[in-house]
Every structure is written in C-alpha cells, then in structure tokens.
Amino acid sequence: xxxxxxxxxxxxxxxxxxxxxxxxxxxxxxxxxxxxxxxxxxxxxxxxxxxxxxxxxxxxxxxxxxxxxxxxxxxxxxxxxxxxxxxxxxxxxxxxxxxxxxxxx
Numbered sequence: 001x002x003x004x005x006x007x008x009x010x011x012x013x014x015x016x017x018x019x020x021x022x023x024x025x026x027x028x029x030x031x032x033x034x035x036x037x038x039x040x041x042x043x044x045x046x047x048x049x050x051x052x053x054x055x056x057x058x059x060x061x062x063x064x065x066x067x068x069x070x071x072x073x074x075x076x077x078x079x080x081x082x083x084x085x086x087x088x089x090x091x092x093x094x095x096x097x098x099x100x101x102x103x104x105x
Contacts, residue, residue, distance in 0.1 A: 041068040
C-alpha cells in the first residue's frame, strides 16, 4: 500500500499500526487509497492479531473494504435530511374545524 494511501493519511496510519503491533489490539480505520486509475476511494481497513495459546502474536490478518459508495450515500442522506428540515421549518401549519356546511367552527 506504500505510495497508494493519500498523502497526510499514510504517516498517521503507519504510526497507529506500530502501536497496535505492540499492543495487539484490533485496528479499524477509514483510509483513502488511490486506485490504478489515480482516483482515491474510501476504504475501511480492519486488522486483527492471530495469537497462539499463550497470547503471543503470531501474525496479523486484515481486509480492506471499499466503502466509497456507502460514504457517498451517507453524505447524500445528510444533505437531503438538512433540506427537508429547512423546508419543514419554513412551512406554516394550521388546523381548521369546519361544519358540514363549510363554515369555520
């Protein structure tokens, strides 16, 4: 992944990984990674330690999941929610009670 993570994110993630290597805690982080087409996409990276019976870390297992579409949908949902809230605040509601002949009661 060297050279493919977005500049500014790579150093932070590498530093976090060093700490997790020593501690053996699970890593779960969102990281932008550049594809072969040069476009950065958001990935969820998860890494877990595989331990022996005594708790010693034997190796690390990990997966990167492309969550770009999910993030885009979340942003769109937040924008639409803000639009609906703004529209609701600008509407005026009232209720009338009408008699059967149409007069206001």
